[in-house]
Amino acid sequence: MAVSTNYELKMGPATRESFGKALVELGKTNPNIVVCDADLSKSTNTNFFAKEFPERFFQCGIAEANMVAVGSGLSAAGKVAFVSSFSAFVLNKGFEQLRVTAAYPNVNLKVVGTHSGISIGEDGPSQMSIEDLSLACNLPGFTVLSPADDASMKAAIHLAAEHKGPVFVRAGRVKTPLIYPEGTPFRIGGSHELLTGGDLAILANGLLVAEAIKAAVQLDSEGISARVIDLYSIKPIDREAIDRAARECGAIVVAEEHLKDTGIGARVAQVAAETTPCIMEFVGIDNTYAESGTPEAVVEKYGLLAKDIAAAARKALARKK
Amino acid sequence: MNKTSNPADLAEISKRVRRHIIEMITAAKSGHPGGSLSATELVVTLFFDTMRHDPANPKWADRDHFILGKGHACPVLYSTMAECGYTPIDQLNTFRRLGSIYQGHPDVRFIPALEASTGSLGQGLSIGLGMALAARLDHRPSRTYVVLGDGEIQEGQVWEAAMFASFHKLDNLACIVDYNKIQLDGFVEDIMPLEPLADKWKSFGWHVIEINGHDIPAVQAAFAEAATVKGKPTVILAHTVKGKGVSFMENNPKWHGTAPSKEECELALKELA
Known part of the structure; x- marks a missing residue:
């Protein structure tokens, strides 16, 4: 059976952009959604949310460790906090905070690492996260999602918000081919x-x-x-x-x-x-x-x-x- | 629980809490007496006088939040919460045993009334800031109190948090530094000095109050003043004595993390009679 006709693989947006848009959608329906970023909101695309809901967006400056724990505090007090930065920074600089303030007490924190992998290209290894999924999987109780395209990223962000418990979602910098039609169902634990x-x-x-x-x-x-x-x-x-x-x-x-x-x-x-x-x-x-x-x-x-x-x-x- | 603003009552409760601290660490044969004894008046005054909270309804939305950044001093927190009625007093001596709710460091999985699991130094203030932000967003009257150790503020994250708190004008949070001048390896001054500490916090945009952390009326006044400060967070630098109340433990780095023997326990309890 020829399989070549099944997928056009037409180029779509970067999954970080899909993440940013999904956050805005969530923000409209769920007033409990709050977002923290560490001076990379123009790159992670949490700036979409910041523009729409400035009172629910917290600029943390270049201080990822504090950002992660602030997010845990917000979530522990009933918010659904998303903290976002480049994967390389939020997981490596924030790992101990993810461990002690989110994973161990099972806090409802959502972590989105953008610019993951090596496909960020020009910026080089200090910004490339090649160990983030492994680190995230080393946090007992964390759900870890790595979506492939626009529709699956939007679904992943909604799944993360609905799920009770800590979640890590991996997003990329570069534009990504479209694989799924909008509305395709996804589930935690699925494929x-x-x-x-x-x-x-x-x-x-x-x-x-x-x-x-x-x-x-x-x-x-x-x-x-x-x-x-x-x-x-x-x-x-x-x-x-x-x-x-x-x-x-x-x-x-x-x-x-x-x-x-x-x-x-x-x-x-x-x-x-x-x-x-x-x-x-x-x-x-x-x-x-x-x-x-x-x-x-x-x-x-x-x-x-x-x-x-x-x-x-x-x-x-x-x-x- | 019976709340009280009477300093003599608070001193009496502090004495009971100190006895619990000594007994539970002796029973566990491990734990941190020095920094528990130094923070006793601070924690007791918060729970018995200052804070809005209800042991019968620990998740009351409008409650004040308490976080013990220096989680190793949990004997003072456990004893005070038990005295309030959150947890059983008669189980305090199961401290650090397998299955005990009184874990080696505060663990929300075992005591849901705790606001945070701490023990890795430097993280408590950041968690508290998140709670203070949430309270402000929800227009709740909740105030957040975070007790840090003096050694703990050597952690860089504390200063990330200090910058964040003043930038976001979190006047519904007070940070208390239990400034007992001793950390595990010795005197703070010899390990990594903090002075000029008040200037450091001021330069980070905080309102600074400096008190004797064992002087109960001064502790009460500091919390009252903190509640009136608008537009900036408050830090209370509480000068304390490590091991306070037990003569042979006072100002001796040995008692940062050493359990008393049965004989030492008896001597200590005599002093705390």
Whole structure:
């Protein structure tokens, strides 16, 4: 079955922009939503909310540790506080505050890290978050979401607001291809099978979902049938979908814009080990920091494109035989 | 609970709280007596006189919020809350045992009436600022009180919070520094001096009140003054004595985090009779 017609992958907005718009929508219906930012609101796009609801927006200055704990205080006092900065800053500079003021007391704090991964390009490694999903998953009780496009980001922000408990949502800087029609349902702990296939399964999240679709199209032309799953819920993870992929395909490729050592690949492998062990290959950042360059050049050099996923898929299939 | 503004009554309650502190740390064979004893009048005056709160309705929306930034001094908080009727007095001696509600540092999972889980220094003031913001947004009369240790304010986050509080004009929050001059490794002056401390807070835009933190009328007056200050947060620098009330513990860094032996406990209780 030719799969190439299923997804146009027309370019859409960056997921940070979708986040900013979703916050405004939430703000209109829920007066309890408040937002904190650490002098990056023009970049995280919380400035949309700040413009619409200035009395519910708190500028924290360049002080992420304080921002996270202020957000926890707001949430503990009954607000639904969203705190936002670049992923690299809010998770690394705010990690201990996320741990002690949000995760441990199970406070209803929402954390959105934008400019995640290495696709921010020119700014280079100090601003690139390659360990954020791992850090967020190291916070017991946190829900962790990594949406791929406009519709899924908007859904993720609404899910985060509705969920009682701490949530981390990962957003990106660059424009992202559209994958889902508006109104597609998402759920915490869910995943979406975007392409059916039985030779192997490609499990991706975030920016790599579109690349996984492109890889599957290439593989299809080679006579390889690849299932593509958007694993947008990182924690809790869709164990059933992983188990089914392992059982039905016998080979899994995990693709992510994150360090391989501590990324979603490791989490998927754990689930497969506990359910149906299978051949696995991993596409991600390999024990290194990246460098400056255009986003396109950086993701190519560090091996995060469809061709890298396709190569990993061929390797997995060769091992399977 | 019976609230009181009578300094003699508050002194009597403080004495009972000090006895609880000594007994529970002795029973646990671990804990932090020095900084619990130094903060006793501050915490007792807040809970028995100053604060709006109701032990029968701990989640009352209009209540005042109390956060103990220096979470290791939780024996003073547990004892005071127990005296108020929030939690059982007869279980104070289960402190630090598996399953006890009186965890080693304040833990909201075990005592929901606590406002925050603390223990990692430097975070309490920021949490309090969030609560103060929420109260202002909701037009609630709630005031927020945060007690910090003097060593604790060596944490950089405290100064991030100090900048934030004055910029956002959080006059519904008061921060109290239990300035007992001693931290775990020794005297604050030898570890990382804080002076000129009043000038530091003033330069960060705070209203500063300096008192003897064991002088109950002075403590009452400081909280009353803080409530009248508009447009800026207030910090109360409470000069205290670490280990206050037990002669052999006073001003001795050893008693920051050491439990008394049974004999030392008896000696201490005699002094607190």
